[in-house]
Amino acid sequence: MVPVEMEVGDPRGWDFVDWVGPDASACIFRSLDDPSDIVRAAAVSRSWRRFVVENEFSKSLCLRICPEIANFSSAEEVSRSPTQPPPIAPHAESSHDVHLKTLERDYRIYSYLSGALVSTSPSMDCILQCIGASSTDNFPDETIENTLIPHDRVKHRPSYWSSGGHDDPDAPETLTYRLNSDMCIVDEIKLQPFKAYFQYGHPIYSSKAVRFRMGHSKLPHGSDSFVTVEDENLMAIADENYVWTYTSPEFPMLQENVLQSFKLPRPVLCIGGIVKVELLGRVQKQEADDRYYICVCHAQVRGRSLSPVFMVDTSDPAGYSVLKYLPDAKILRAEDAMLDDGSESLEWHSLVARYRRMRHLAIMNVLIGPEEFMDEDDIIGGVLMDEDDLGGVLDEDPFV
Structure with a gap:
């Protein structure tokens, strides 16, 4: 049997959507949980595409996969080429035509996003930098920066973050990190409590429980400075500076x-x-001062980046975000990423430049950071680091 396209009113047959009715059809379409099925349905006929687009099934699927999508107030397509002024038309577009164009644009954006959300690409450690810790016992020797190193000993010395001491075993602590992209899918977080092998009994300073928050900073880009030699950036980690989604x-x-x-x-x-790790409660006292501490020697946030194809504008004071879709970034070459010949739109150039800075920083962390801390014993078989140490930098990344 050869399938034929049948529209509403087609004398050769009937249209399923029209025959079943819009309400029942919508229930059936909303039961689809594979993004490719919705795209295939939209390709059946013009009437089916119109039905899929107007009912925003791709956006609904994105919301089911990741409810955080509800934090986007809108979605925008960012072209690489500067936007040309529309030709002068004899009649202005009706509000209905404008609405249909908006729905078509949203369909393109959310159908691609839904596919990216369910991608089976491998996850890796996405932490780019430390923003700060709620307290530190002995700064900078026990700074949060030590949690980025996958070893509890560096150059034969202990490497870990330690909280300040506390008499209350329920006192919490937090560690705040910036990821290597503004849009990341996170599925797992890993933490390693520190075992004080230099103390009697080798106590382990874990917390009772952990909880994780994710979101974005309200501070302008670049103003949420990171850990310095002076302090643990306590001003930047205050909760009022973040929107947790x-x-x-x-x-x-x-x-x-x-x-x-x-x-x-x-x-x-x-x-x-932005990811905040909340360490809830303490279990171990230090014998020297009879106070409770929490110590972590390594942390990972496992996931994958959706950038540069998807970026986000978080400048809305109300806490909402605007999803930015850069379709041309899917075919971006390394040499294209370095060009600035004035032929690109300002918004495209700004978003790509921001992403490129983050990737450059991730690469520098790989090339320079670990080398400073590696012992000779850490180099096994001549291999200095593996793919998991690359902070989400992939070989196929056009910005590398």
Whole structure:
């Protein structure tokens, strides 16, 4: 049997959507959970495409996969070429025509986004930099920066972050990180409590439980400075400076010196690239001062970047975000990323330049950062680092 396209009123047959009715058809379409199925349905006929577009099934699927999508107040397509003024038309477009164009644009954006959300690309550590810790016992020797190093000893000295001491075993602590992209899918976070092998009994300073928040900074880009030699950036980690779009359930932490995995109930879209690790409660006292501490020697945020094809504008004071879709970034070459010949739109150039700066910083962290801390014993078989140490930098990344 050869399938034929049949429109409403086609004398050769009937249209399924018209025959079943719009309400029943919408229920059937909304039951589709594979983005490619919705795209295929839209390709069946002109009437089916119109039905899919007007009912925003791709956007609804994105919301089911990642409810954080609801934080986008709108979605925009950013062209690489400067926008040309529209030709003068004898009659202005009606509001209905404008609305249909908006729906078509949203369909293109959300159909591609839904595919990116369910991609099976491998996850990797997405942490780019530390923003700050809620307290530090001995700065800078026990700074949060030490949690980026996948070892608890560096040059034969202990490497870890330590909280300040506290008499209350329920006192929490936080570690705040910036990811390597403003748009990341996060599915797992890993933490390793520190075992004080230099103290009697080798105590392990874990927390009772952990919880994770994800979102974006309200501060202008570049003003949420990172950890310096002076302090742990306490001003920048204040909660009033952030919009949290996701909060995880609490996970119990084991009092064991192993890299513990905290798998999120579902993949989470981190809009804005900020992750806060909340360490809830303390279990170990230090014998020297009889106070409770939490110590972490390594942290990872496992996921994958959706940039540069998807970027985000978080400048709305109300906390909403604007999704930016850069379709031309899918075919961007490395040499194109370096060009600035005035032929690109200002918004495209600004977004790509921001992403390129983050990628450059990630590469520099790989090339320079770990080398400063590696012992000879850490180099096994002549291999200095593996793919997991690359902070989300892939070989095929056009910005590398």
